[in-house]
Amino acid sequence: MVFTEVGKPLLSKSYPLPELSEGEVLVRNMCATICGSDLHTITGKRQEKTPTILGHEIVGRIVKLPEGNEISDHFGNKLKIGDKITWSVMAFCGRCENCKKGIPQKCDFLKKYGHERVDSQRVFSGGFAEYTHLWKGTAIFKLSEDVAVTEQVWLNCAFATTMAAISRTNGLTNKKILVVGAGALGVLAIPVSREQGSDSVTVVDPNKDRRELAKSFGADYIFSPEEFFAQESGDYDVILEMSGNYNALIDGINRLSIGGVFVFVGSVFPMRDIGINPEQVVRRLHTFTGIHNYTPNDLAQAVLFLEKYCTKYPFDLISSPKSFGLDKCNEAFQFALETNACRVRIEM
Numbered sequence: 585m586v587f588t589e590v591g592k593p594l595l596s597k598s599y600p601l602p603e604l605s606e607g608e609v610l611v612r613n614m615c616a617t618i619c620g621s622d623l624h625t626i627t628g629k630r631q632e633k634t635p636t637i638l639g640h641e642i643v644g645r646i647v648k649l650p651e652g653n654e655i656s657d658h659f660g661n662k663l664k665i666g667d668k669i670t671w672s673v674m675a676f677c678g679r680c681e682n683c684k685k686g687i688p689q690k691c692d693f694l695k696k697y698g699h700e701r702v703d704s705q706r707v708f709s710g711g712f713a714e715y716t717h718l719w720k721g722t723a724i725f726k727l728s729e730d731v732a733v734t735e736q737v738w739l740n741c742a743f744a745t746t747m748a749a750i751s752r753t754n755g756l757t758n759k760k761i762l763v764v765g766a767g768a769l770g771v772l773a774i775p776v777s778r779e780q781g782s783d784s785v786t787v788v789d790p791n792k793d794r795r796e797l798a799k800s801f802g803a804d805y806i807f808s809p810e811e812f813f814a815q816e817s818g819d820y821d822v823i824l825e826m827s828g829n830y831n832a833l834i835d836g837i838n839r840l841s842i843g844g845v846f847v848f849v850g851s852v853f854p855m856r857d858i859g860i861n862p863e864q865v866v867r868r869l870h871t872f873t874g875i876h877n878y879t880p881n882d883l884a885q886a887v888l889f890l891e892k893y894c895t896k897y898p899f900d901l902i903s904s905p906k907s908f909g910l911d912k913c914n915e916a917f918q919f920a921l922e923t924n925a926c927r928v929r930i931e932m
Contacts, residue, residue: 585712585913586702588635590628593914599707604650607720611644611669615737616711617903617927618920620767621852622698626917629853633701639711639930640673640698641741643733647715657724658880668727670740670887672880673697675719689877695719712913714932723880725887734907735899736890738927742768742902743886746776748878749847751885753822754871756780762820763787763803764836765827765850766794768902768926773824774801775897776889786820788812788832791924800898819844826850833858840870848874903927 585594604610616639624630625638632638646667649655655663663669676683676691683691698710708717718724727736746769750756761777763770766789777785786805787798795806807815809832819841825833828850837860840846851874860872890899907929908916920928 585637585910586635587626587632587638590626594638594712594917596911601715602706602708602717604648604717605720606650606653607655608650609646609655609663609718609722609724610648610708611642611716611718612647613642613644613711613714613716613932614668615643615733615932616930617641617737618916618930619698619738619741619927623917623920624853627921632699635702636698636700637702637708637710637713638698639713640696641738641927642697642711642716643668643670643727643737643739644716645669655724657726658884659725661726663724663726668729668733670725670727670736670883671697671718672723672744672883673741673877675721677721686879688879695721712910712930714910723883725883727887728891731891731894732900734903734929735894737929738768738902739886739890740883742927743772743890744878744883745769745849745875746772747885747889748875748882749773749824749826749849750776750780751882752847752873752875753824753845756782756822758783759821760819760841761785762823762836762839763798764823764825764829764832765789766791766798767826769849770824770826771797771801771902771926773826774798774803775893778802779889779893783821786818789827793924794926797901797926800901802897821845823847824849828852828855830855830858840868843869845871845873848872852876903929907931 586597622638625632675695676688677693680692700709708715756777761782763773784804787803788807821841821844823836823846826849904925916928
């Protein structure tokens with residue numbers, strides 16, 4: 585299903601399957617979800633190269649490997665045809681300066697699934713298609729057959745990014761956590777905070793359904809923005825800002841405790857500058873940090889966490905109970921926009 589232009593429906597097109605080069609893998613997609621960035625693209629909030637196949641949260645099974653080329657996943661498991669896998673949202677070279685610095689998501693030669701232009705060299709690079717053609721340099725993860733695909737499909741974006749954000753906090757043990765925005769990332773931050781021994785988790789979101797979702801995952805305190813902003817007190821040791829809302833950013837900065845860490849996650853589109861007082865940063869020992877995408881190790885941590893706690897938390901609630909076939913992709917996007925669901929599934 586090919587995206588060509590804002591305001592136009594995705595087009596159903598057929599292409600021949602590719603031949604594989606060294607290090608590449610062909611996957612038959614099982615399930616993909618509509619991420620917030622996909623919605624930003626089709627509504628024109630962010631620009632994307634066109635034509636393109638959107639969708640980057642994907643789980644599938646290997647249907648083809650290059651002859652004579654053994655490939656292993658991130659954990660060292662030898663991959664074979666039929667394995668259920670997910671993979672990093674980006675392929676990276678491993679040799680450029682940013683890769684050497686440990687930030688492969690900023691590779692000089694980065695390729696991103698669900699964000700690349702369809703051309704004669706590469707067609708199947710997005711999740712809203714029957715197949716995905718994996719580049720060499722993609723971190724691949726063999727997935728457990730004991731966990732449902734519908735609970736694994738958002739691992740390689742939502743959960744991995746959440747893990748990346750939490751990795752910047754110096755740990756959550758005995759700390760008061762504020763999560764701003766109860767989309768998929770914010771909700772997934774709740775069980776990780778609890779399992780890392782946080783003192784409390786407070787969640788703020790304007791949407792009633794998302795607040796209920798946060799409650800089901802064990803948030804201690806849940807507020808609408810109006811309720812939260814009305815409170816004059818309350819300092820937090822860690823603030824995970826998942827919304828990108830300007831007012832929430834300003835308010836959150838003023839609620840950071842001594843020694844607190846503020847992680848910017850949701851500000852992935854152009855916005856106004858915010859004011860930070862340098863003296864307060866110094867005297868109150870504040871840390872401000874941002875995270876964009878993640879490293880393969882963050883995705884590894886997400887995979888391991890889900891396998892360990894899949895029966896303890898209601899991960900099945902992350903995506904809407906209503907799913908769509910690939911041929912109903914346009915209807916799925918409309919449903920996602922109308923309902924504001926955390927995730928809507930496309931099942932193949």
